[in-house]
Amino acid sequence: MPDENPAATITLDFSLELQTDPLGAQLDVSVPDAASDSARQAFLDSAESALVGAQGNLISQCVGEAHDQLASYASGQGGYVYDSVEESFQGVEVDRGSTSLTVTWSWDHVAASIWEFGAGPFTIDGDPLLVFVFDQGEYPGLAEAFPEGTAFLESVDHPGFPEARWVRDSLHWLRREVSQA
Amino acid sequence: MSSERDWVLEQFADVATTIASEYTLEIGDPVELRRVNRDESRILEQAVGSIRGELQSAVFVGATHVDTVREPIGTEYDAEREVVVGVRVTGLTSSKYGHIDPSGEQGIPFDDANGGLVQRLKDALWSERTWPAAEPDESVYYKNLELQNEANTSQQYADFYRADWDVVFSGYEKL
Numbered sequence: 001m002p003d004e005n006p007a008a009t010i011t012l013d014f015s016l017e018l019q020t021d022p023l024g025a026q027l028d029v030s031v032p033d034a035a036s037d038s039a040r041q042a043f044l045d046s047a048e049s050a051l052v053g054a055q056g057n058l059i060s061q062c063v064g065e066a067h068d069q070l071a072s073y074a075s076g077q078g079g080y081v082y083d084s085v086e087e088s089f090q091g092v093e094v095d096r097g098s099t100s101l102t103v104t105w106s107w108d109h110v111a112a113s114i115w116e117f118g119a120g121p122f123t124i125d126g127d128p129l130l131v132f133v134f135d136q137g138e139y140p141g142l143a144e145a146f147p148e149g150t151a152f153l154e155s156v157d158h159p160g161f162p163e164a165r166w167v168r169d170s171l172h173w174l175r176r177e178v179s180q181a
Numbered sequence: 182m183s184s185e186r187d188w189v190l191e192q193f194a195d196v197a198t199t200i201a202s203e204y205t206l207e208i209g210d211p212v213e214l215r216r217v218n219r220d221e222s223r224i225l226e227q228a229v230g231s232i233r234g235e236l237q238s239a240v241f242v243g244a245t246h247v248d249t250v251r252e253p254i255g256t257e258y259d260a261e262r263e264v265v266v267g268v269r270v271t272g273l274t275s276s277k278y279g280h281i282d283p284s285g286e287q288g289i290p291f292d293d294a295n296g297g298l299v300q301r302l303k304d305a306l307w308s309e310r311t312w313p314a315a316e317p318d319e320s321v322y323y324k325n326l327e328l329q330n331e332a333n334t335s336q337q338y339a340d341f342y343r344a345d346w347d348v349v350f351s352g353y354e355k356l
Binding site: 016018020021113117118119120160162163165168172175176 | 226227228229231232247248250252263265267329330331332333334336345347349
C-alpha cells in the first residue's frame, strides 16, 4: 500500500482473485473514500494506466511471468509443447465503472488448468487405437515392435503432471508489485 | 524443511479433533481428517480417482512449501520476507463411502459457509492472521498472513471434493 500522504489520504482497494473456469484472474480496484468524484476518477485513471494502459503495464508483465513459468515448466517436463496453451490467452478485459475498475484475463485451453493444479498418473485409451509416428533412434524399444516407425497402441500409461502453479505464482508476483507501487 | 508448512499443518490439529467429535459416518465411526506433508507424501498429487480407497478412510488436507521471497530493504541488513504455502483439501462423498456429506448427517459438509470443512480450516488460519508464530528461527518475524488464490475445483468431479488455497506469510528477516 502507498505511504499515507497527510495532504490527501486516499485508499485504493485492490482485490485479486484466481478464477478456475476458465483459468485466469480478476482484479478489482476501487476507491471507497474520495474527497470528490474528480479525485476518485483521477486515481482510477492512474491505476488503469499503470495496470493496463501504459507500455509495459503491470497486467501484461504478469501475463508474461505466467508464460515464462509455463515455458520453464514445459521444458522441465521434457519438452511439452505448450504453444497452444499460451495462445489460448483470451486477452485482457477492462470494465471501468463509476467507482471501480475491473480487469480480467484468462486462458481457455483445457490443459491450462490441468497443468496449473497437476494430475496423477492416468491411462489414455485409443478409440480403438492410438497411432504415433516416432524416431526409431530415440525409442529403440518401440522400434523393435514397430520397425516402420509408426506405433499402433491400444492404450498409453501417462505418469501424470506435477502442479505447475504458473498462473497462481504470477498472481503472487502481481500482488508484490502492487504492494510496492 | 519448512517451518511455515509445518505450522500450517499444526493449526489444523484442533480442526481434526473438533470434527471427529461433531460428525459421524453412517456406520457410526467419527469423521477423520488426516494431515499430510505434501513435500514428503505424494498422495494429494495423485488423480482423485486413484486415491478413492484412502479417501474412504479419511478426508485429507495437505500443505507444501511453494516459495520464499526476500527483498532487501534500503541499505540496512534487513529484508522483507514472504513465504507461500500451498494448501489442498480432498474428500469423497459419503454415498461412495467417503467422509463428505453436504447434509452433515453421514459426514461433514465440504464447503458450507457455516461449519463446513473448508471454512473451519480457513478459520484456523485466520484466527492467527496477526503475528503468526511460524518463523523458522529468531532472525525472522511475521507481521501477518493472508489466504490467496482460492480455488474450489469440486465441480470437475462427480464424487470428489477438492479445494486449494495459498497461505502467504509476510514479515522481515535479519540477514
